[in-house]
Amino acid sequence: MVSSKFVFLFALSTLALQISAFADSNEKNEENPGLVMNFYKDSCPQAEDIIKEQVKLLYKRHKNTAFSWLRNLFHDCAVESCDASLLLDSTKKELSEKETDRSFGLRNFRYLDTIKEAVERECPQVVSCADILVLSARDGIVALGGPQIPLKTGRRDGRKSRAQILEQYLPDHNESISVVLDRFSSMGINTPGLVALLGAHSVGRTHCVKLVHRLYPEVSPEINPDHVEHMLHKCPDAIPDPKAVQYVRNDRGTPMILDNNYYRNILDNKGLLIVDHLLATDPRTKPYVKKMAKSADYWSKEFSRAITILSENNPLTGTKGEIRKHCSVANKHHSSV
Numbered sequence: 001m002v003s004s005k006f007v008f009l010f011a012l013s014t015l016a017l018q019i020s021a022f023a024d025s026n027e028k029n030e031e032n033p034g035l036v037m038n039f040y041k042d043s044c045p046q047a048e049d050i051i052k053e054q055v056k057l058l059y060k061r062h063k064n065t066a067f068s069w070l071r072n073l074f075h076d077c078a079v080e081s082c083d084a085s086l087l088l089d090s091t092k093k094e095l096s097e098k099e100t101d102r103s104f105g106l107r108n109f110r111y112l113d114t115i116k117e118a119v120e121r122e123c124p125q126v127v128s129c130a131d132i133l134v135l136s137a138r139d140g141i142v143a144l145g146g147p148q149i150p151l152k153t154g155r156r157d158g159r160k161s162r163a164q165i166l167e168q169y170l171p172d173h174n175e176s177i178s179v180v181l182d183r184f185s186s187m188g189i190n191t192p193g194l195v196a197l198l199g200a201h202s203v204g205r206t207h208c209v210k211l212v213h214r215l216y217p218e219v220s221p222e223i224n225p226d227h228v229e230h231m232l233h234k235c236p237d238a239i240p241d242p243k244a245v246q247y248v249r250n251d252r253g254t255p256m257i258l259d260n261n262y263y264r265n266i267l268d269n270k271g272l273l274i275v276d277h278l279l280a281t282d283p284r285t286k287p288y289v290k291k292m293a294k295s296a297d298y299w300s301k302e303f304s305r306a307i308t309i310l311s312e313n314n315p316l317t318g319t320k321g322e323i324r325k326h327c328s329v330a331n332k333h334h335s336s337v
Contacts, residue, residue: 044123069140083158156321193306263293
């Protein structure tokens with residue numbers, strides 16, 4: 001029979017182990033709190049206000065930059081991690097993400113530098129470029145008339161940008177819906193989330209180099225005939241000059257407003273890209289397209305949820321990564337390329 005003394009000592013030992021584990025857990029949490037709301041409340045209380053004010057000023061002067069902020073969020077966070085690797089320049093040894101063909105049309109990085117400089121004046125090397133990229137997208141969405149989405153902060157910046165990994169993460173606009181669904185699912189974004197995120201095609205523009213295969217040598221029969229004339233007028237050359245600014249607005253009805261008009265357009269066969277057409281016809285996605293075309297509130301809710309998941313994709317936090325002084329280059333003492 002087990003003595004009461006042994007039972008007491010065993011219980012005491014178990015309690016000590018639990019307290020030790022709890023203490024270790026707390027210590028780890030203090031070292032790496034992960035993403036939290038208002039991460040900079042003590043280290044740089046004005047950070048989010050400065051970013052928001054800069055976004056408003058820049059949007060007032062250069063309205064198209066809001067599209068860039070929104071697109072940057074996807075192109076950075078969907079590729080391995082939300083770590084601002086998109087913003088890094090190429091080095092002698094490594095071609096960066098932003099300088100590849102898959103990043104064609106991405107621009108206005110200089111405005112993120114403007115925001116970073118404003119934040120640096122207040123709090124030198126405290127706020128990461130990764131958080132600035134995410135928060136500028138959040139505030140850009142509001143500037144475009146989209147929903148206000150509370151997003152966590154606390155990301156740190158990666159030190160490398162590798163062009164060769166883009167293909168395994170970013171779906172192309174010519175991919176099948178199955179591939180697109182799989183790529184988003186790997187980030188935790190489900191089918192309604194994917195459909196909602198592609199609602200970002202409600203704003204901005206598509207360059208003719210991405211459209212001409214649907215117009216030449218023959219017009220794709222799926223395109224609404226009423227839309228063909230406009231597309232041909234905007235893209236008159238079968239082989240457009242990639243350096244020329246030839247494009248078609250994604251949404252002719254509300255081109256500067258992030259809304260659910262996109263879904264009505266693609267149901268009417270006025271989508272510009274193949275993925276737009278597939279989204280409106282594939283049985284896995286069409287029900288959500290129809291629902292979002294009818295309900296702006298439903299689209300807004302799913303869009304907000306998907307943006308949140310995207311913004312929290314595998315971030316560097318705690319002691320991982322760094323806080324870059326300049327968003328386009330890794331800090332010198334960490335640079336290994």
